[in-house]
Each structure stands twice: as C-alpha cells, then as structure tokens.
Amino acid sequence: MSLGKNIENRCKELGIGTKELSELANIPYTTVRDIVLGKSNPSIDKVKKISIALHTTIDKLVFDDDVSEDDELKLLFIEISRMKNENKKTAKNMLKALIVQNKSQELRI
Incomplete structure (x- = not known):
C-alpha cells in the first residue's frame, strides 16, 4: 500500500479526519491532503510528525510493517x-x- 493509503487507514482506525491530523501533526491541511491523495512526496520530517500524531511508526506508514x-x-x-x-x-x-x-x-x- 502507499504512504497516503496507510495514513488514511490509520486515521480511520483512530476515528479522525485529515483536518484533525493536520492539526495534531502541525502540518498545513493542504499538505496532509496532498500526501494522502498521493500528490506529494513528503519530507522525512513531515512523515515523522504524522507518525507521532497517529501513534504509530514511520515503518508502519511507509512499509506496512506491523507495530510490535x-x-x-x-x-x-x-x-x-x-x-x-x-x-x-x-x-x-x-x-x-x-x-x-x-x-x-x-x-x-
């Protein structure tokens, strides 16, 4: 799965939308939206902020690895x-x- 799809799925698991994710990660909504839609390749810093906001690891978002x-x-x-x-x-x-x-x-x- 793609990074954007993994972010979208994790948001669904947590019951939050991309707007709330953008606030939690302190990233502009349009940037988060573009990442989720696959229109943008985010920097590692943005992926880190998103992973922290989603209480998961970068590996889980990028590589679909299970969180131990x-x-x-x-x-x-x-x-x-x-x-x-x-x-x-x-x-x-x-x-x-x-x-x-x-x-x-x-x-x-």
Missing part, C-alpha cells in the same frame, strides 16, 4: 516525553510502581 509491543512502548514513551513536567513525574511514578509490583511477583515464584 516494543515499538508501541517506544511510542508511549515519546508521548510521555512531550508532556509537561508534572505529568511526566506522574507517569514515571506509575511506571516505578508497576516495576516494583512486577519484581515482587517474580520473587514469589
């Missing part, structure tokens, strides 16, 4: 890194608590 669990975790960490400091601290504390819980479960086995 590790890739999904990386995407979540990218989103956390973009948060305000207070929200980052909360996410960090939640992760620490999950790790401690997991470690204690491992010790019981």
